[in-house]
Amino acid sequence: xxxxxxxxxxxxxxxxxxxxxxxxxxxxxxxxxxxxxxxxxxxxxxxxxxxxxxxxxxxxxxxxxxxxxxxxxxxxxxxxxxxxxxxxxxxxxxxxxxxxxxxxxxxxxxxxxxxxxxxxxxxxxxxxxxxxxxxxxxxxxxxxxxxxxxxxxxxxxxxxxxxxxxxxxxxxxxxxxxxxxxxxxxxxxxxxxxxxxxxxxxxxxxxxxxxxxxxxxxxxxxxxxxxxxxxxxxxxxxxxxxxxxxxxxxxxxxxxxxxxxxxxxxxxxxxxxxxxxxxxxxxxxxxxxxxxxxxxxxxxxxxxxxxxxxxxxxxxxxxxxxxxxxxxxxxxxxxxxxxxxxxxxxxxxxxxxxxxxxxxxxxxxxxxxxxxxxxxxxxxxxxxxxxxxxxxxxxxxxxxxxxxxxxxxxxxxxxxxxxxxxxxxxxxxxxxxxxxxxxxxxxxxxxxxxxxxxxxxxxxxxxxxxxxxxxxxxxxxxxxxxxxxxxxxxxxxxxxxxxxxxxxxxxxxxxxxxxxxxxxxxxxxxxxxxxxxxxxxxxxxxxxxxxxxxxxxxxxxxxxxxxxxxxxxxxxxxxxxxxxxxxxxxxxxxxxxxxxxxxxxxxxxxxxxxxxxxxxxxxxxxxxxxxxxxxxxxxxxxxxxxxxxxxxxxxxxxxxxxxxxxxxxxxxxxxxxxxxxxxxxxxxxxxxxxxxxxxxxxxxxxxxxxxxxxxxxxxxxxxxxxxxxxxxxx
Amino acid sequence: xxxxxxxxxxxxxxxxxxxxxxxxxxxxxxxxxxxxxxxxxxxxxxxxxxxxxxxxxxxxxxxxxxxxxxxxxxxxxxxxxxxxxxxxxxxxxxxxxxxxxxxxxxxxxxxxxxxxxxxxxxxxxxxxxxxxxxxxxxxxxxxxxxxxxxxxxxxxxx
Ligand code: FES
Ligand code: FES
Numbered sequence: 001x002x003x004x005x006x007x008x009x010x011x012x013x014x015x016x017x018x019x020x021x022x023x024x025x026x027x028x029x030x031x032x033x034x035x036x037x038x039x040x041x042x043x044x045x046x047x048x049x050x051x052x053x054x055x056x057x058x059x060x061x062x063x064x065x066x067x068x069x070x071x072x073x074x075x076x077x078x079x080x081x082x083x084x085x086x087x088x089x090x091x092x093x094x095x096x097x098x099x100x101x102x103x104x105x106x107x108x109x110x111x112x113x114x115x116x117x118x119x120x121x122x123x124x125x126x127x128x129x130x131x132x133x134x135x136x137x138x139x140x141x142x143x144x145x146x147x148x149x150x151x152x153x154x155x156x157x158x159x160x161x162x163x164x165x166x167x168x169x170x171x172x173x174x175x176x177x178x179x180x181x182x183x184x185x186x187x188x189x190x191x192x193x194x195x196x197x198x199x200x201x202x203x204x205x206x207x208x209x210x211x212x213x214x215x216x217x218x219x220x221x222x223x224x225x226x227x228x229x230x231x232x233x234x235x236x237x238x239x240x241x242x243x244x245x246x247x248x249x250x251x252x253x254x255x256x257x258x259x260x261x262x263x264x265x266x267x268x269x270x271x272x273x274x275x276x277x278x279x280x281x282x283x284x285x286x287x288x289x290x291x292x293x294x295x296x297x298x299x300x301x302x303x304x305x306x307x308x309x310x311x312x313x314x315x316x317x318x319x320x321x322x323x324x325x326x327x328x329x330x331x332x333x334x335x336x337x338x339x340x341x342x343x344x345x346x347x348x349x350x351x352x353x354x355x356x357x358x359x360x361x362x363x364x365x366x367x368x369x370x371x372x373x374x375x376x377x378x379x380x381x382x383x384x385x386x387x388x389x390x391x392x393x394x395x396x397x398x399x400x401x402x403x404x405x406x407x408x409x410x411x412x413x414x415x416x417x418x419x420x421x422x423x424x425x426x427x428x429x430x431x432x433x434x435x436x437x438x439x440x441x442x443x444x445x446x447x448x449x450x451x452x453x454x455x456x457x458x459x460x461x462x463x464x465x466x467x468x469x470x471x472x473x474x475x476x477x478x479x480x481x482x483x484x485x486x487x488x489x490x491x492x493x494x495x496x497x498x499x500x501x502x503x504x505x506x507x508x509x510x511x512x513x514x515x516x517x518x519x520x521x522x523x524x525x526x527x528x529x530x531x532x533x534x535x536x537x538x539x540x541x542x543x544x545x546x547x548x549x550x551x552x553x554x555x556x557x558x559x560x561x562x563x564x565x566x567x568x569x570x571x572x573x574x575x576x577x578x579x580x581x582x583x584x585x586x587x588x589x590x591x592x593x594x595x596x597x598x599x600x601x602x603x604x605x606x607x608x609x610x611x612x613x614x615x616x617x618x619x620x621x622x623x624x625x626x627x628x629x630x631x632x633x634x635x636x637x638x639x640x641x642x643x644x645x646x647x648x649x650x651x652x653x654x655x656x657x658x659x660x661x662x663x664x665x666x667x668x669x670x671x672x673x674x675x676x677x678x679x680x681x682x683x684x685x686x687x688x689x690x691x692x693x694x695x696x697x698x699x700x701x702x703x704x705x706x707x708x709x710x711x712x713x714x715x716x717x718x719x720x721x722x723x724x725x726x727x728x729x730x
Numbered sequence: 731x732x733x734x735x736x737x738x739x740x741x742x743x744x745x746x747x748x749x750x751x752x753x754x755x756x757x758x759x760x761x762x763x764x765x766x767x768x769x770x771x772x773x774x775x776x777x778x779x780x781x782x783x784x785x786x787x788x789x790x791x792x793x794x795x796x797x798x799x800x801x802x803x804x805x806x807x808x809x810x811x812x813x814x815x816x817x818x819x820x821x822x823x824x825x826x827x828x829x830x831x832x833x834x835x836x837x838x839x840x841x842x843x844x845x846x847x848x849x850x851x852x853x854x855x856x857x858x859x860x861x862x863x864x865x866x867x868x869x870x871x872x873x874x875x876x877x878x879x880x881x882x883x884x885x886x887x888x
Binding site for chain 2: 060061062063190191193194195196197198199200201202203204206207209215257258259327328329330331377378379380382408410411626630631633634635636637638641659660661665666667668669671673674
């Protein structure tokens with residue numbers, strides 16, 4: 001809810017070990033070192049003991065709010081129940097870039113945790129003065145400090161600060177708790193937000209209702225790049241309160257009631273010069289493969305060409321990843337209001353309110369400090385959905401009509417206009433020596449940049465329509481390289497990323513970026529090579545893995561999935577069962593994850609049923625085990641959906657997957673059982689759990705289909721039609 | 731013409747909107763409820779489910795004029811934070827959500843199911859919830875929560 005009572009705080013930009021490469025890559029001002037921030041930037045303690053944490057990270061449905069509260073409560077020695085969290089407000093919280101890339105817990109580890117430790121040290125110094133004695137003579141529990149020798153002498157954190165500020169920098173030298181002393185970290189804490197969500201309390205930006213607020217819809221062009229020639233609003237006379245706003249090619253309607261805005265949007269008669277900018281879907285991958293590229297060799301080891309020429313066996317294959325949609329269950333929504341001083345406030349569910357603020361300031365032609373963004377939760381986003389664009393729509397309309405505006409995208413708006421996860425082409429070749437060991441690996445991927453989050457007006461749909469222009473190619477490429485190198489010990493290897501300047505569809509970040517497609521290709525080829533070597537896929541992987549943490553997850557998943565026990569064949573003659581394994585170290589530097597999928601393939605219809613997925617997962621120290629399990633389950637189910645069903649369809653002018661029939665996702669009757677083995681590493685820093693399991697799911701399923709039927713699926717999704725075609729060729 | 735009156739969570743409410751207005755708009759925009767959510771407006775996702783009597787129905791295309799004689803119950807009417815309905819308690823105990831945007835539909839569909847089926851099997855749960863979509867992949871927890879809810883509801887009474 002809008003909160004005008006709190007005084008704005010000076011914003012700080014914070015750097016830390018966990019900062020996301022997407023943020024780094026977007027060339028934000030060099031992050032300020034943590035040590036130069038103030039404790040008060042991060043947390044306050046009220047006289048009654050309520051701790052308020054200010055975080056630049058935001059809740060995307062992954063439980064970051066709860067993990068943050070756990071970490072701060074642990075380091076500060078207060079109860080979880082006495083903590084509340086303010087997230088992503090450009091007027092009140094530190095700037096921690098984007099909440100993305102499965103990096104939030106790692107970031108918090110390097111930011112808020114230090115602030116909490118500094119606060120605790122300061123509070124102990126104050127308590128030592130008050131109670132008499134040295135800090136070492138004091139005990140702390142639940143925000144109450146007492147004398148070890150005389151526990152009756154006690155004072156609360158709230159009393160010590162008496163409503164005041166710390167007025168101290170985060171030194172970075174305050175002692176941090178050792179892992180052995182943790183009580184909250186490592187224990188499963190219930191999510192702080194779910195009780196509200198299960199009882200209908202206002203929880204999302206969709207639930208924000210400002211006084212005098214109007215409802216809005218935008219009328220989009222029939223194709224990207226179309227130009228508006230004429231606008232006839234005669235039919236709007238019959239719709240009470242409806243008003244049209246036209247700014248260049250940007251057309252919006254507002255009305256007192258939402259259904260009036262919807263009717264008005266439908267009643268407008270617009271004449272467009274339609275472009276036909278999209279390639280034929282049937283030849284999409286050939287089109288991508290033929291585009292000019294900027295090539296980047298990201299790994300060069302040994303002499304690949306020579307090693308391949310001398311190999312006893314060479315296996316080559318191409319793999320295809322289609323455009324996929326974030327397909328958030330709730331279409332994007334934002335509310336904007338012009339303030340009396342001419343500044344603009346926007347409530348939205350952006351993953352990066354600070355970066356988006358710059359883009360909106362550019363769009364509105366206002367100085368950055370005249371734009372305030374306040375994060376409120378949206379429907380789970382898994383990357384850049386329409387959340388940033390809808391904020392821009394709301395801001396433009398609010399300014400045009402001089403009233404607060406709530407902009408709710410329709411289902412079709414979201415499917416048609418949210419940036420998509422990019423289509424990619426992967427070509428891989430592996431060579432075996434006479435003993436069946438891999439001697440050479442050559443890998444190429446054709447991909448656009450996945451990191452296209454808005455920094456300027458032209459990065460936003462509203463800006464593109466307003467100015468009738470697309471952003472110039474940025475020359476900044478990121479995301480498609482993720483997990484292109486595999487994690488195996490191979491003497492000769494080369495990985496080349498062929499960057500595409502301008503993909504046919506608008507694209508941006510989606511869970512794991514290129515990691516999913518690259519791991520699909522790498523782990524599929526790994527299986528094809530194991531087959532060529534006549535080796536067991538698990539043993540074959542272990543043979544090429546030296547890192548003990550990598551070996552541990554592969555062995556753990558094989559053990560739990562009873563890999564060595566043969567599967568019972570199905571009683572039904574048309575059902576073939578099989579099992580497949582896949583492994584990756586996410587980003588080659590983060591969590592270790594391995595999966596075994598078990599499938600039943602109906603060889604008559606081509607339908608694939610994934611029955612069970614076993615995951616072994618090592619993301620370092622685990623802050624909240626149930627939170628991590630919840631994330632892994634979500635990753636596996638969503639990735640199963642993406643592998644089996646999901647592909648954005650389009651014709652020459654526009655996207656044609658516009659509703660849940662055109663873009664079906666996994667349903668209850670189709671979900672696999674998921675069994676999870678967590679390998680906790682209290683001696684290792686925590687790394688993200690929000691994405692790793694996504695990357696191994698599709699290849700495990702593809703490998704299981706091959707194991708069941710002999711048919712190799714090299715194009716996602718594995719639809720019945722494609723499975724039947726592969727069976728015919730097997 | 732007499733104003734339209736509907737009964738929501740046991741309270742009779744006068745409605746200003748015309749009779750063809752979707753019930754969802756009336757619940758959210760006129761009555762200020764948050765439980766039922768907009769997901770598609772196409773009766774394809776279940777985010778907007780409410781109970782009409784004891785039956786879970788999509789409210790996003792249901793004209794408000796058609797429910798004048800019905801008892802409408804929303805998520806808010808199932809229970810409260812202090813006195814949760816068994817489905818609310820069970821979903822909390824199983825932590826059966828990620829973003830929670832689908833939770834309204836899941837809880838309402840689950841409440842309708844366990845009202846008529848005391849010990850639902852996996853197949854019955856799938857059948858009852860199959861058209862309620864979750865994009866975050868919380869399905870397995872939701873299925874566990876529905877079973878737990880049925881146990882809470884009927885064993886408490888036994
Ligand atoms: S909003 Fe009613 S079914 Fe989707
Ligand atoms: S929990 Fe996010 S859609 Fe179900």
